[in-house]
Structures are given as C-alpha cells and as structure tokens.
Amino acid sequence: MKVEARKTAKYLRDKQGVPEKAKEELKEYNRIKKAITGALKDEELTIAQLSEKLQMPKPEVTYYLLSLVKYGIVAIGEIDDMDEYYSYKLVK
Amino acid sequence: MKEPKIIEYDALVIGAGIAGGETALNLANTGYKVLLVEKDHSLGGKMILLSKVFPTLDCAACITTPKVSEIARHKNITVFTESEVTNISKESANNFVAQITKKPRYVHVDDCTACQLCEQACPVSVQDEYQYGLIGRKAAYIPFSIANPKAAVIDIENCTLCGACERVCPTQCIDFTMETEYYELHTKTVVLATGFTLFDPIEIPRYGYGRYKNVITSMQMEREIAPTRPYNTILRPGDGKVPDRIAYVLCAGSRDNTVGNPNCSQICCMYSIKQAQLLMGALPMADITIYYINIRSFGKGFEEFYQQAKSMGVEFVKGKIGEITEKDNGDLILRYEDINEGVVKEAEHDMAVLSVGVRSNPTIGKIFNNGALKFDPLNFVAQEDLMGSPSKTSIKGVFVAGTATGPMDIPDSILSAGSAASEAISYLTQHQEV
Known part of the structure; x- marks a missing residue:
C-alpha cells in the first residue's frame, strides 16, 4: 500500500493505535514541563528552590530541568558563592 | 511472518563493538565479503560512549570514530543495525545458515541529514539510554552526536505517532510504514563479538x-x-x-x-x-x-x-x-x-x-541449534583451545572475539579481534570451494 509522504504516522496510528504508556508519559512530561517553566517565568531558581516551590522531589526536578536545558527551553544561570549550585532560567 | 530474503556473505560477524568492528575490517581488507550485525542503532559498542581510555588518556571517540567510519564505508562490509541473529545452523563445513531479524528504524538512513529538526519537533521526552538515564531524550532522536550511522531513529514504543517529526523533515526520510525485515543468510564462517553486559x-x-x-x-x-x-x-x-x-x-x-x-x-x-x-x-x-x-x-x-x-x-x-x-x-x-x-x-x-x-552477554546462548556452542561456568563463550587458538569455539568455523570470552580491556579486545579474524581467514582458505 502506498502511503503519502509526511502522512505515514497516521497510517501506523490507524493500523495499531498509540500505546497507552506513551500517552501517559507524554501527559506527565507536559505537566512537569509546564510546572517548571511556570516557576522560572519570573525568576532564576536553583534546583532546591524549584523543588520547594513545586513540592517535587529534588532528583525529579534535576532530571526534568536538565532535560529542558538539553532541549533549549531552560538555560544555566550563575553558580552560587560556594560554587555548589547553579541557578536556572527560561530561555527568552 | 514474511518470507525471508536470501542473502550470501563470506563471513558473519555478530556485534559491532570495537572487537566486532576490528574483526570485520580485517576480514574485509583481505577481500572477504562481511555482514556485520548490530542490535543497537550505532556502531562502536560501549567504547564509543567512553570519555578517554587508560592508561594513555587518549580520547576514546578520537580512536573509535575513524574506525567506525572506515567500517561503515568499506565496500566489503554490509552493516545491519537494529538487527538480531535469531538462529544459526551449520549445514556443512562452509555453509552456516543464519536467520536475521532487522527491526524498522522508521527513518531512511541514506536520506537523513541529521538536521535534528525532528528531534526539536517531537513532543515526547523519555530517559536517554545513551546517557544511562541521567537525562531525557526525544522519541525521534539521533542516538548520540558521534553515532554511526548519524541518522535519526524513532523510538516506536514511546512515540505517540503525532506525525510532528515527519511534517518538519526536509528530506521526507521518516517513514512509519517501514516493517520488520527477515533475512536468511548463507555464510562460510561466523565470528561472535557480542561483548559483555555491565x-x-x-x-x-x-x-x-x-x-x-x-x-x-x-x-x-x-x-x-x-x-x-x-x-x-x-x-x-x-x-x-x-x-x-x-x-x-x-x-x-x-x-x-x-x-x-x-x-x-x-x-x-x-x-x-x-x-x-x-x-x-x-x-x-x-x-x-x-x-x-x-x-x-x-x-x-x-x-x-x-x-x-x-x-x-x-x-x-x-x-x-x-x-x-x-x-x-x-x-x-x-x-x-x-x-x-x-x-x-x-x-x-x-x-x-x-x-x-563485567558480566557475560546472555543473548548469544540460544541462537545455535542443539546447544552446540559451549560456555564457561560464568556463561562466557568457551575457548576450545585457550593456549593454542584462543579464538576457536566448540563449533568448527565459529570464532569468538573480544569480551564475549571474558573480561578484557580495549587493547586486548583488539588483539583478540585480530586473532579471530586470522582464524576465520584461515578457515575460509582451508574450506574454499574448488
């Protein structure tokens, strides 16, 4: 069967559907992304400050925040006076 | 399951890490046609992911990338990534028949320019296995920056099939209609370079x-x-x-x-x-x-x-x-x-x-018919003549290279690959059809 280019995802979606796990994970990622970017809207924050503000465990904040750095959504700010913790800011 | 395509090569090398790659190169440089089968999306195995090597502190990527590039471009080597050998039977001294499953990458590698526009468009984020879970990656992604082939891949298990990647792809190389391909390989010798697990x-x-x-x-x-x-x-x-x-x-x-x-x-x-x-x-x-x-x-x-x-x-x-x-x-x-x-x-x-x-890689254990391939007590491939011909296995015509035999460092893996290639060449020469 010939499928039009750029429309092949629809072909597979119609054929086998989208895995529930993938949908759930996307929902979870979007929720956390929204929370982190929302928290960084007005100020630069460290991971500890973000964790407190979002009531989210630090390891989880670290993982998602640094993923957002990789994706170019968040940028790395200054390091504190003790050279221990960086702050993070939104890419404008 | 579709009918397998029948293919023929002089040698099958399983595993495209540093040992498998070196073995394939040695065989190919001698004029033999080699099929190099790799389960992952890139050549280079674990070494390509290392920072530097000991004791010289040379950059690992600087050693690995020219080598994998040479392998990928060699006229006598065909590389199958995303592929697994599911069964091998020995029909005669110089006829091994291997069943190979090649999973779809959903990207036509030759057309992909690695522009990463698909990666930017993909809304999904999951753990990046090439960064050992430290950070996320997209479902449409380049495995890592020095991967070979350097082309996108679609992680179909985590993909929501939204189609954003294919809409932005300038070369239309993303293709969700790709399906698993099956091959029946006829080959004269086999080299196992399946490495180790951590x-x-x-x-x-x-x-x-x-x-x-x-x-x-x-x-x-x-x-x-x-x-x-x-x-x-x-x-x-x-x-x-x-x-x-x-x-x-x-x-x-x-x-x-x-x-x-x-x-x-x-x-x-x-x-x-x-x-x-x-x-x-x-x-x-x-x-x-x-x-x-x-x-x-x-x-x-x-x-x-x-x-x-x-x-x-x-x-x-x-x-x-x-x-x-x-x-x-x-x-x-x-x-x-x-x-x-x-x-x-x-x-x-x-x-x-x-x-x-270092632990043995269990994947190789079941692919040979009748349990003919022997293993040592820790499930590494047994060397039939450790002192005389360390690359020989319990099956004549099947050789082993690198850490599939046990823990060793990079120079020893490369030496072992040289030995396996020499043994395989010697076997091919002895069993030439007249």
Missing part, C-alpha cells in the same frame, strides 16, 4: 543504587566526564550539586560470590583511576577517594598510571564497603572495613560511584 548494582541493595540518586555507576560517571556529556559540568543527579567529595567503590559486582561473580573484571581498577584523574582535572578542588580490596595494575603502563593518580592526590583506602546510607541533604555515609587497620569506619561523601563489573 553488572546491575541494584542486585546489591546495601549500596543503595536506585534508592539514593547520588549513588551512580561508573558508566554514568563516564558519561558525565565525556565531551558529549549530559550536563554542563559534573553534577550529582540527586540535586544538581557540583560534588566536592567523590567516592569510588571498587569490585561492585566483581570478586563477589554472593552475586555469582567470583572473577575479577580486570578493567574496573584502571577505569576508576582514569576517571579519578579526569575528575581532578574537571573539579580541581574535589577530594576523590577510591575504596579498594586490591589494585590490580597488571598491564603495560598501568602501575605508572596508578602511581600518577596517587601523586595527583587521589586518596586510596584499602577498605571494603559494607553499606551506604543517605543523609537528609543527599550526602552519603560509607561504612567500610579498613583492611589495614582491621576496624570499621565511616566516611561522608557527596557522591559515590560504583565501579561495576
């Missing part, structure tokens, strides 16, 4: 791996110090702190009967010393402590490398770690037996790196 320290709960995020494996640290690292600098995954006191726990999963591996993994002492030296360069103010049972610096230049680490200020403590616990601030308490003094002590560190050992 010990999963979750099997030793007292080290806290998985529970305490600042306890990481040596491969995770390897990624943190590599040029293609996940973070901007060395950070602990628990809270993003730049660590100041880093501990190495040697023999994590090696020389330990309780986890079924009494053997020394041969590489852990030296890669830990290498990482310690690199960390001292990246974090000049940090204290690095290596807890060891014995330092086995047996290879060429190894002892000098060890002494160099000592002189740089790396602290070596002859001690066996009993337990790691975590404080509220994420710092770690390492409880250990000081072997020299015969007393139990505790030390506080920001981060602990478990120098995980």
Whole structure:
C-alpha cells in the first residue's frame, strides 16, 4: 500500500493505535514541563528552590530541568558563592 | 511472518563493538565479503560512549570514530543495525545458515541529514539510554552526536505517532510504514563479538543504587566526564550539586560470590583511576577517594598510571564497603572495613560511584541449534583451545572475539579481534570451494 509522504504516522496510528504508556508519559512530561517553566517565568531558581516551590522531589526536578536545558527551553544561570549550585532560567 | 530474503556473505560477524568492528575490517581488507550485525542503532559498542581510555588518556571517540567510519564505508562490509541473529545452523563445513531479524528504524538512513529538526519537533521526552538515564531524550532522536550511522531513529514504543517529526523533515526520510525485515543468510564462517553486559548494582541493595540518586555507576560517571556529556559540568543527579567529595567503590559486582561473580573484571581498577584523574582535572578542588580490596595494575603502563593518580592526590583506602546510607541533604555515609587497620569506619561523601563489573552477554546462548556452542561456568563463550587458538569455539568455523570470552580491556579486545579474524581467514582458505 502506498502511503503519502509526511502522512505515514497516521497510517501506523490507524493500523495499531498509540500505546497507552506513551500517552501517559507524554501527559506527565507536559505537566512537569509546564510546572517548571511556570516557576522560572519570573525568576532564576536553583534546583532546591524549584523543588520547594513545586513540592517535587529534588532528583525529579534535576532530571526534568536538565532535560529542558538539553532541549533549549531552560538555560544555566550563575553558580552560587560556594560554587555548589547553579541557578536556572527560561530561555527568552 | 514474511518470507525471508536470501542473502550470501563470506563471513558473519555478530556485534559491532570495537572487537566486532576490528574483526570485520580485517576480514574485509583481505577481500572477504562481511555482514556485520548490530542490535543497537550505532556502531562502536560501549567504547564509543567512553570519555578517554587508560592508561594513555587518549580520547576514546578520537580512536573509535575513524574506525567506525572506515567500517561503515568499506565496500566489503554490509552493516545491519537494529538487527538480531535469531538462529544459526551449520549445514556443512562452509555453509552456516543464519536467520536475521532487522527491526524498522522508521527513518531512511541514506536520506537523513541529521538536521535534528525532528528531534526539536517531537513532543515526547523519555530517559536517554545513551546517557544511562541521567537525562531525557526525544522519541525521534539521533542516538548520540558521534553515532554511526548519524541518522535519526524513532523510538516506536514511546512515540505517540503525532506525525510532528515527519511534517518538519526536509528530506521526507521518516517513514512509519517501514516493517520488520527477515533475512536468511548463507555464510562460510561466523565470528561472535557480542561483548559483555555491565553488572546491575541494584542486585546489591546495601549500596543503595536506585534508592539514593547520588549513588551512580561508573558508566554514568563516564558519561558525565565525556565531551558529549549530559550536563554542563559534573553534577550529582540527586540535586544538581557540583560534588566536592567523590567516592569510588571498587569490585561492585566483581570478586563477589554472593552475586555469582567470583572473577575479577580486570578493567574496573584502571577505569576508576582514569576517571579519578579526569575528575581532578574537571573539579580541581574535589577530594576523590577510591575504596579498594586490591589494585590490580597488571598491564603495560598501568602501575605508572596508578602511581600518577596517587601523586595527583587521589586518596586510596584499602577498605571494603559494607553499606551506604543517605543523609537528609543527599550526602552519603560509607561504612567500610579498613583492611589495614582491621576496624570499621565511616566516611561522608557527596557522591559515590560504583565501579561495576563485567558480566557475560546472555543473548548469544540460544541462537545455535542443539546447544552446540559451549560456555564457561560464568556463561562466557568457551575457548576450545585457550593456549593454542584462543579464538576457536566448540563449533568448527565459529570464532569468538573480544569480551564475549571474558573480561578484557580495549587493547586486548583488539588483539583478540585480530586473532579471530586470522582464524576465520584461515578457515575460509582451508574450506574454499574448488
């Protein structure tokens, strides 16, 4: 069967559907992304400050925040006076 | 299942890590047609993901990338990535029949320019296995920046099939209609270069791996110090702190009967010393402590490398770690037996790196009919004539290269690959059809 280019995802979606796990994970990622970017809207924050503000465990904040750095959504700010913790800011 | 396509090559090499790649190159340079089968998305195995190599501290990527490039471009080598050999039967002395399954990448590699526009458009984020879970990656992604082939791949298990990737692809190389392909290969010889697996320290709960995020494996640290690292600098995954006191726990999963591996993994002492030296360069103010049972610096230049680490200020403590616990601030308490003094002590560190050992790769075990391929007690491929012809296996015409036979470092893997290629060439010559 010939499928039009750029429309092949629809072909597979119609054929086998989208895995529930993938949908759930996307929902979870979007929720956390929204929370982190929302928290960084007005100020630069460290991971500890973000964790407190979002009531989210630090390891989880670290993982998602640094993923957002990789994706170019968040940028790395200054390091504190003790050279221990960086702050993070939104890419404008 | 579709009818398999019938293909024919002089030699089949399974595994495209450094040993498999070297074997394929040696065979191909002698004029033999080689099919190189790799289950992953890139050539280069584990070595291509390393930062530097010991004891020379040469850049691992600088050694690996020209080699994988040569393999990929060689006219006598055909590479199958995303592929697995599911069965091999020996029909006669120079006729092995192998069944190969090639999974779809959903990207036409030859058309992909690695522009990463698909990656930017993809809304999904999942753990990046090439960064050992330290960071996320998209479902449409380039495996890593020096991957070969350097082309996108679609992680179909995590893809929501939204189509954003194919809409932005300038070359229309993304194709979700791709399907699994099946091949029946007829070949005259087989070389196994299936490598090793790393010990999963979750099997030793007292080290806290998985529970305490600042306890990481040596491969995770390897990624943190590599040029293609996940973070901007060395950070602990628990809270993003730049660590100041880093501990190495040697023999994590090696020389330990309780986890079924009494053997020394041969590489852990030296890669830990290498990482310690690199960390001292990246974090000049940090204290690095290596807890060891014995330092086995047996290879060429190894002892000098060890002494160099000592002189740089790396602290070596002859001690066996009993337990790691975590404080509220994420710092770690390492409880250990000081072997020299015969007393139990505790030390506080920001981060602990478990120098995980080498285990056999179980995937090769079931592909030969009738269990004809023999294994040693630790499930590495048995060498029929260890002293005389270490590449020979229990099946005539099937050879083994690299760490599929047991733990070894990179130079030894390359030597072993040379030996396997020589044996395979000799076999091909002896069994030439007249």
